[in-house]
Amino acid sequence: MQSVNPEIVLTLSVACAKLGAVATENAFGVVVRTGTDDDWPEILKLDSFAFGGHIADLKTGITRDLAPNENVLVATVGDELVGVTMNYDLQITVPGGALVDVPGVTWVSVSPTHRRKGILRKLLTEQHARFLAAGNPMSILTASEGGIYGRFGYGPITTEYTRTLDRRFVQFRDTTADPGGVRLATKEQAKTALPGIYDRWRRSCPGAVRRPDAFWRGVFADPESNRGGASALFYLLHKDGFATYRVRDEKSRMAVEVEDLFAVTAEAYTAVWRALCALDLMETITVSESRTSLLPYLLTNPRLPKVTGAFDLLWARILDFPRMLSARSYASELDMVFEVTDGFLDQGGIFHLRTDGAGAGGVCEPADGPAQVRITAADLSSIYFGEHRADTLAQAGRIWSESDAALDLFDRAFATADTPQGGMFF
Numbered sequence: 001m002q003s004v005n006p007e008i009v010l011t012l013s014v015a016c017a018k019l020g021a022v023a024t025e026n027a028f029g030v031v032v033r034t035g036t037d038d039d040w041p042e043i044l045k046l047d048s049f050a051f052g053g054h055i056a057d058l059k060t061g062i063t064r065d066l067a068p069n070e071n072v073l074v075a076t077v078g079d080e081l082v083g084v085t086m087n088y089d090l091q092i093t094v095p096g097g098a099l100v101d102v103p104g105v106t107w108v109s110v111s112p113t114h115r116r117k118g119i120l121r122k123l124l125t126e127q128h129a130r131f132l133a134a135g136n137p138m139s140i141l142t143a144s145e146g147g148i149y150g151r152f153g154y155g156p157i158t159t160e161y162t163r164t165l166d167r168r169f170v171q172f173r174d175t176t177a178d179p180g181g182v183r184l185a186t187k188e189q190a191k192t193a194l195p196g197i198y199d200r201w202r203r204s205c206p207g208a209v210r211r212p213d214a215f216w217r218g219v220f221a222d223p224e225s226n227r228g229g230a231s232a233l234f235y236l237l238h239k240d241g242f243a244t245y246r247v248r249d250e251k252s253r254m255a256v257e258v259e260d261l262f263a264v265t266a267e268a269y270t271a272v273w274r275a276l277c278a279l280d281l282m283e284t285i286t287v288s289e290s291r292t293s294l295l296p297y298l299l300t301n302p303r304l305p306k307v308t309g310a311f312d313l314l315w316a317r318i319l320d321f322p323r324m325l326s327a328r329s330y331a332s333e334l335d336m337v338f339e340v341t342d343g344f345l346d347q348g349g350i351f352h353l354r355t356d357g358a359g360a361g362g363v364c365e366p367a368d369g370p371a372q373v374r375i376t377a378a379d380l381s382s383i384y385f386g387e388h389r390a391d392t393l394a395q396a397g398r399i400w401s402e403s404d405a406a407l408d409l410f411d412r413a414f415a416t417a418d419t420p421q422g423g424m425f426f
């Protein structure tokens with residue numbers, strides 16, 4: 001990745017008010033620079049403290065493969081490393097099927113000894129300046145907390161629903177096929193088959209992220225530290241789909257925890273679920289899927305899979321609005337001038353988007369006002385993948401429109417038939 005400003009020296013003046021004392025001025029110098037081999041022991045220490053777990057050698061090796069030093073930025077004060085951010089080189093599928101190379105921001109942390117002094121902001125400012133200089137049209141991340149990244153122009157783009165069903169009461173409907181074709185796979189068989197099936201799946205699903213080889217290395221290494229006390233992975237394999245799962249055995253009650261379930265066809269999806277539900281000694285099955293899971297429709301009792309949680313897996317931030325808006329397809333016709341506000345990167349402005357709709361692509365270019373709709377960079381990034389709707393955001397007071405009719409046209413054009421799904425936590 002091309003670099004700009006290899007080193008920025010920032011002097012932050014921070015007013016520290018102490019209980020019962022007069023506020024004092026505490027000045028310190030923060031240096032933001034590209035990471036080096038020598039930084040890695042300190043990066044590991046920092047992220048271990050930040051995320052509350054000691055990072056194993058395996059994960060370190062995989063991370064270093066995914067994030068070469070030129071993708072790493074560190075913040076130092078004196079000889080102390082106090083902050084880090086990095087990115088993996090990933091690819092995302094956008095509505096309509098185009099594949100866009102994107103940096104995936106990850107391993108972000110600032111030392112608890114130096115928090116809320118603007119170090120994250122400085123790191124992300126430099127990191128995103130580099131993304132822009134390298135011509136990246138969008139960046140993505142998985143967020144540790146929902147309150148951090150909106151201010152940097154990121155919006156959530158997928159939602160994963162955790163569903164648990166009591167397998168003992170599963171009955172498939174008469175209308176549900178029983179296609180078969182699933183086998184119990186060894187790890188070696190899974191290594192050969194899973195990456196190819198996943199890759200076919202992710203190309204057909206908006207929001208899905210390419211899994212690099214090093215990521216798969218981590219999946220198949222399946223270290224004890226990833227199991228949370230459950231079993232090693234089991235693999236159920238169909239030619240067009242698969243499930244990987246663990247078994248948790250607590251007080252003689254065995255529960256299946258699905259880690260991955262991806263299917264390119266409805267037939268493969270049904271076949272994999274038939275096999276999962278035939279695991280007689282298992283009491284429950286827990287899985288994370290998108291809003292439009294097929295599972296309830298396969299069962300006589302659609303209430304059986306109970307939603308026990310929801311999680312915004314993937315966040316995105318559009319960096320180049322004309323390019324990204326010209327990259328996706330649209331659901332209906334639109335010929336509109338709109339304004340994007342971008343308080344973080346100053347990439348906003350007035351744009352004209354024209355599309356013939358019903359699956360057609362779009363042409364987006366900078367334009368002159370007046371705008372019919374005004375939206376933030378974060379909210380436009382959210383509605384881009386179709387999980388969140390302009391209409392909902394407008395009702396929440398987050399989008400301005402000159403009229404209800406303009407909002408309705410905008411909303412309908414950005415809607416997607418397929419629910420986005422991320423496919424990868426990183």
Ligand SMILES: CC(=O)SCCNC(=O)CCNC(=O)[C@H](O)C(C)(C)COP(=O)(O)OP(=O)(O)OC[C@H]1O[C@@H](n2cnc3c(N)ncnc32)[C@H](O)[C@@H]1OP(=O)(O)O
Pocket residue numbers: 050051105106107108109110111114115116117118119120121122141142143144145147148151
């Ligand atoms: C993609 C990923 O890797 S997600 C992982 C993020 N990392 C973690 O969760 C690890 C634990 N947390 C941390 O290391 C730190 O608290 C960080 C990285 C989240 C924040 O670092 P800091 O240097 O304290 O943040 P900084 O002072 O630059 O704050 C920047 C802005 O974010 C806000 N902010 C910082 N942390 C949070 C938070 N946890 N929740 C909400 N807002 C936050 C600040 O108020 C500030 O807002 P403003 O600039 O608009 O006024």
